[in-house]
Amino acid sequence: MKKSRVILLECTDYDEDKVYRTVKRGLELLGGIENFMRKDEKILLKPNLLKRAVPDQAITTHPSVFKAVARVLKESGYNKISYGDSPGNGNPTKISNTAGIARAAEELGIEEADFRQGEKVDFPQGKVAKNFVISRGALDAEAVINVCKMKTHALERVTGAVKNIFGCIYGFNKGLSHAKYQNADRFAKMLCDLHVMIKPRLHIMDGIVAMEGNGPSSGRPVKMNIILMSGDPVALDSVFCRLINLDPESVPTNVNGEVWGLGNWHDENIEILTPQGEKPIEEIVKKYGKMNFDVYRGDIKKAGFHRVEWLMKLIRQRPYVVEERCIRCGICVNSCPVEGKAIKLDKDMGTIPQYDYDKCIRCYCCQEMCPQKAIEVKTPFLRKILDKLACSR
Numbered sequence: 001m002k003k004s005r006v007i008l009l010e011c012t013d014y015d016e017d018k019v020y021r022t023v024k025r026g027l028e029l030l031g032g033i034e035n036f037m038r039k040d041e042k043i044l045l046k047p048n049l050l051k052r053a054v055p056d057q058a059i060t061t062h063p064s065v066f067k068a069v070a071r072v073l074k075e076s077g078y079n080k081i082s083y084g085d086s087p088g089n090g091n092p093t094k095i096s097n098t099a100g101i102a103r104a105a106e107e108l109g110i111e112e113a114d115f116r117q118g119e120k121v122d123f124p125q126g127k128v129a130k131n132f133v134i135s136r137g138a139l140d141a142e143a144v145i146n147v148c149k150m151k152t153h154a155l156e157r158v159t160g161a162v163k164n165i166f167g168c169i170y171g172f173n174k175g176l177s178h179a180k181y182q183n184a185d186r187f188a189k190m191l192c193d194l195h196v197m198i199k200p201r202l203h204i205m206d207g208i209v210a211m212e213g214n215g216p217s218s219g220r221p222v223k224m225n226i227i228l229m230s231g232d233p234v235a236l237d238s239v240f241c242r243l244i245n246l247d248p249e250s251v252p253t254n255v256n257g258e259v260w261g262l263g264n265w266h267d268e269n270i271e272i273l274t275p276q277g278e279k280p281i282e283e284i285v286k287k288y289g290k291m292n293f294d295v296y297r298g299d300i301k302k303a304g305f306h307r308v309e310w311l312m313k314l315i316r317q318r319p320y321v322v323e324e325r326c327i328r329c330g331i332c333v334n335s336c337p338v339e340g341k342a343i344k345l346d347k348d349m350g351t352i353p354q355y356d357y358d359k360c361i362r363c364y365c366c367q368e369m370c371p372q373k374a375i376e377v378k379t380p381f382l383r384k385i386l387d388k389l390a391c392s393r
């Protein structure tokens with residue numbers, strides 16, 4: 001099997017020139033941007049613009065990384081470049097402005113792509129998803145560069161290269177996808193079909209400051225001091241997992257991604273190249289890894305506990321509202337994709353939103369969209385014990 005190449009570059013802050021030099025060097029190590037796309041193609045830069053947030057919050061791709069990629073493209077003679085993402089909620093232009101992406105794009109004369117309209121696209125060859133509603137801006141592009149952010153994710157454990165392409169789906173159809181593809185495994189399979197359809201050519205991960213804990217929007221920024229690049233999104237995400245002491249096999253987008261032919265997650269099929277030469281994963285982890293990175297590592301599947309339905313009810317993780325932080329805005333209710341809503345807010349009563357856990361499909365859209373970081377994910381005590389048992393087998 002041909003090995004996938006992942007480029008790892010050290011970069012300790014977001015100084016624009018430093019990031020630009022780092023990204024440029026990384027692309028040289030990958031053989032040059034010309035290896036991935038032609039100069040006459042329409043290119044979409046797809047950052048992570050999950051929701052309105054300033055760069056320091058580490059929710060969105062940092063503008064320095066976005067700008068560096070755009071600058072290298074421009075200097076290499078690429079002129080048909082646009083950018084965009086469909087956020088979980090809100091106006092894409094306002095979100096790009098707050099994230100600093102709009103200003104970076106304007107400085108380089110890069111247009112905002114149309115993520116305000118979508119179109120249904122049939123995809124009969126999909127293994128689980130037979131159609132998608134895709135944002136116009138993604139459909140218009142001939143080549144997509146995925147400029148993703150290194151973060152944790154309540155449903156898929158991590159959001160990296162594979163998960164970031166979800167933002168090509170238009171508007172509230174993202175929420176509907178959660179309702180249609182319930183559970184992490186089905187959802188990951190849909191994401192893999194989406195990748196097969198969109199075929200992003202290149203993946204660049206902003207891991208200078210990552211997000212740990214209650215990601216992808218309510219966690220803590222944490223310095224990882226790296227940028228990762230690859231033509232293989234699965235290999236890139238797998239290296240990300242190793243760096244945060246997470247078994248790549250426990251991430252459904254990795255395992256399914258390999259089955260779908262998107263790339264390799266096994267260490268032996270990945271070559272890690274740095275400006276100092278090829279390095280074994282152990283050396284990379286020793287130098288850049290964060291063993292206590294706050295990410296969910298439990299895996300009850302390995303022990304087969306998930307097959308016992310009554311036990312699952314007792315041990316399923318669940319979102320909950322932290323009363324002191326909640327401002328009763330109702331955004332969580334609006335973002336819930338379940339018919340009849342699995343979370344409700346009675347504004348007249350003045351109470352915090354209440355969950356109906358029998359209806360809740362654990363998609364965590366409410367947690368992603370809460371502007372106050374007021375929704376956290378609880379792991380029941382019994383689950384923690386079972387996770388420990390499973391890990392020790």
Ligand code: SF4
Pocket residue numbers: 321325326327328329330331332333345353369370371372373374375
């Ligand atoms: S989105 Fe957050 S702050 Fe707003 S009502 Fe829901 S839990 Fe409270």
Ligand code: SF4
Pocket residue numbers: 319335336337338341342343355359360361362363364365366367
């Ligand atoms: S309540 Fe939250 S986690 Fe449950 S289905 Fe609705 S949005 Fe998803």
